[in-house]
Amino acid sequence: MTKADIVTRISDKTGMERADVQATVEAFMKEVRHSLETGDNVYLRGFGSFIIKKRAEKTGRNISKNTTIIIPAHNIPSFKPAKTFVEAVKKKVKVKETANA
Template sequence: MTKAEIVSEISDKTGIEKVAVMATVEAFMDSIINAMENGNNVYLRGFGSFVIKERAQKTGRNISKNTTIIIPAHNIPAFKPSKSFVESIKTKVKVK
């Protein structure tokens, strides 16, 4: 499902114009990104958590040059679904 499909579905369910829904969805995503850029996790009860995970420094290999490289420590964004979200997916989704 794409962002446009999400906007269309919300617009159909609520009767709000697609332009207003798009602006709301964009503002929601910007809020999550800004919070995470500032080092904060975002918790949406019943849906899940957007968290920052820390990756430690590690040694990697450049296989084309056959050399060792150091991959520095860094942070990555991650999503952890809530238990109720996971359970609903387990019971309702059929594997294709």
Template sequence: MTKADIVAGIAEETGLERAEVLKTVEAFMTSVKGSLAKGENVYLRGFGSFIVKERAEKTGRNISKNTTIIIPAHNIPAFKPSKTFVEEVKNKVSVK
């Protein structure tokens, strides 16, 4: 599913124009990215949490040059689904 599919689905379900729905979806994504960039987590009850995870410094290998490199500590965005979200997906999705 793409952003265009999401916008089309919301527009059809709510009766709003696609342009307005697109602005809303873009504003939501901008807000989430901005909060995560500031180090603030975003909690959406019944859906999940957008969180900032801290990765520790570690040693890596550059295989092509056969050298060791230090990968500095850094933060990455992550999504953790709520328990109700996980249960709903488990019960409705069949594995083929």
């Protein structure tokens, strides 16, 4: 599913104009990105959390030059789904897989 698909489905279900839904989805994504960039996690109850994970410094290899490099510590964005979300997906996917078999 793409962002355009999401906008279309929301527009169809709510009766809102596609342009308004598009603007809302864009604003939501911009706010999540901005919060993570400033170091704040985003918690959406029943859906999940957009969090910042800290990666420790580690040693890596440049295979083409056959040298060792140090990869500095850094932060990466991550999504952690809510427990109820995970359970619902497990239940639905299991039903779908057995139906397709």
